[in-house]
Amino acid sequence: MNKLNKLILVLLAILFANCSSKETEVESYFGFSIPKNTLNSYLESKMREFNIPGLAIAIINKGEVVYRINFGYANLEQKIPVTDTTIFEGASMSKSVFGFFVMKYVEEGKLDLDKPLHEYLPYPDIAYDDRYKKITARMVLSHRSGFPNWRENEPDKKLRIKFEPGTDYLYSGEGYQYLAMVLKHIENTDWAGLEVAFQDKIAQPLGMEHTVFIQTPFTTKYKAEPYDENGKWIDWKKDYWNNKEEGVFGAAFSIHSEPLDFSKWMIGVMKEELLSKESYHELLKPHSNVPTDDLDISYTLGFMKFPFIFTNTYGHGGNNEGFTSFFTLNTTKDWGYVLFTNSEYGEKLGEDLFFYLLLGPYLTIPYIIRGIIKLIILAGIGILIKFIILKLAWI
Secondary structure (H helix, E strand, O other), rough: OOOOOHHHHHHHHHHOOOOOOOOHHHOOOOOOOEEEHHHHHHHHHHHHOOOOOOEEEEEEEEEEEEEEEEEEEEOOOOOEEOOOOOOEEEEEHHHHHHHHHHHHHOEEEEEEOOOEEEHHOOOOOHHOOOOHHHEHHHHHOOOOOOOOOOHHHOOOOOOOOOOOOOOOOOHHHHHHHHHHHHHHHHHHHOOHHHHHHHHHHHOOOOOOOOOEEEOOHHHHHHHHHOEOOOOEOHHHHHHHHHHHHOOOOOOOEEEEHHHHHHHHHHHHHOOOOOOOHHHHHHHHHOOEOOOOOOOOEEEEOOEEEEEOOOOOEEEEEEEOOOOEEEEEOOEEEEEEEEEEEEOOOHHHHHHHHHHHHHHHOOOOOHHHHHHHHHHHHHHHHHHHHHHHHHHHHHO
């Protein structure tokens, strides 16, 4: 067998390998097929690298979940595995779902994105600073309210405004919680009543059975245990934030879910369900620049928008003590994934997985193919030269 035939066989092998059964593969962002067993191995190796006790993940291709798997333990000490019913804290992924929820109130005419929130509900905790009267829902959802992330991070634990509202970006859970208070006031209800409104307006229409901001007996029963960066169990019953947040609709932090349930909302966003096109435009257009060292990231009304030309890729991480998570979705390709962990490294894993899933394990295939093409061209030139030499020899 000559070299040219060997090269052709290698090229065909690569092409056929990329056309195998879709039942055993997922599709990378750029369309390369990734064998599920290869993806399993990657995730397991990352869990070992980051010392992650438990992981649950779902991947969406063309608007459908094509990969759903669990690894590790929901309870490490008792060796209780993560299953399809295991519930995790989504932490700051709450913000994206809450932004979506807010837009329902905008569509119903109950909330104006640009009307100062104090006109709906004065806020005694910051009433000493009149600048708060400029804060709107749009500023809150795009982190331009001027509030800090949490007042607990301030030396005196007092809520304050860091800059003139609307003039800069500062990530703030406090702002989201103020807006949640406004929605509660609009509904003329308590936190439990706002949860009922979320279920009625968002969760139930999308078929989300176990996604909640306030825990239920089901989510409590099946919730994973939290673990710190060293893989040690966190006593959540003694945790400050857990006790503070008990029974509170935490717009910025308290969503509980699992991948298949959460992916129903993601697919709903991809297919522009429940909201009008105008609402989606407001929800997903960039409002703020997020200071980062590497990427030009924007913040919308609850989502990070990642810088990919000619596409619309959004996502968010989540980081509560002992629970970290990450999701990303692309509304152009109806592609995305969501993962939950009961560790401190799920957000890091989510970011690493993002780059892995751009091309999958075949990052080198384009270079292999390009090299094969070059070799074929060189072989062709060699044959041509040999042909010319033989022709000259006959002259």
